[in-house]
Amino acid sequence: MIANPHWNGQFSSLESAAKSHARRPTIVHVGDLVIGDGSFVVMAGPCAVESEAQLFRTAEAVAEAGARVLRGGAFKPRSSPYSFQGLGAEGLKLLAKAREHTGLAIVTEVMCREEVSLVAEYADIMQVGSRSMENYSLLEAVGSCGRPVLLKRGMTARLDELLSSAQVIADSGNPDIILCERGIRTFETATRNTLDIAAVPVLKAVSDLPVIVDPSHAAGVRSLVPVLARAAAAVGADGLLVEVHPDPAKAWSDGMQSLTFDQFQEMMDDLRQYVCVSRGDDVRARTSVAAGRA
Ligand code: PEP
């Protein structure tokens, strides 16, 4: 792909985020968890932190199924100003308690530079959401926060623009960046967003950074999440970000696309074969999708 003159031209100005053959892939360490080393790391949990009971139940279920990172928004960027905006600092405290309880690492969104130090006190991975991909002041601030960053593709952003944003974080001193394809706006309305599955191999060809896929925000409906997750595993993604809720019908946000615990477990069991095939492994050699749980 990088030999294609179109891509060479488009990415030639990107230095640390773009691949030079002398460089090695970026491997992101989160405690004892490793992302970008060929393993498949699943991050799962509710769209938003709602209560201790909701978060703890979900954390236990996703850990049991093989997830290594608990997701959950405390600060929520909502399309409507009248929708639930998140529990804020209280949500961060619940996430930290859930980490203590389960051993899962925490990924949670930070929406503005003023909240970077607060979120960094609780999060293991700082999520920069789709709507913030071009918030350069936030990107600079997470560049010096001392935590790995999960950078989501803007819903109308090209891949070179995603890499430019990654470059801002890297240039601000933080090379620990995980890219996330979460679907883009197209003329198609059958899904909430259009999952650009080609983004995974393209980003892997032209950059050194790990790439994960968020099938939940791409699909918008839970029935499509497992099949999109399979596609992500098959094209060599480094992992997933998936929404899971104890009772999706009652979720305060994104219930339609949230998996139940049983559906999540089933998806994880099914994914193993696709992860193994894409990595050339023997399916029987792994008992868990997650790295290090063989
Ligand atoms: C989320 O992960 O809950 C979220 C708001 O995602 P995105 O930024 O991709 O819309």
Ligand code: MN
């Ligand atoms: Mn969501």
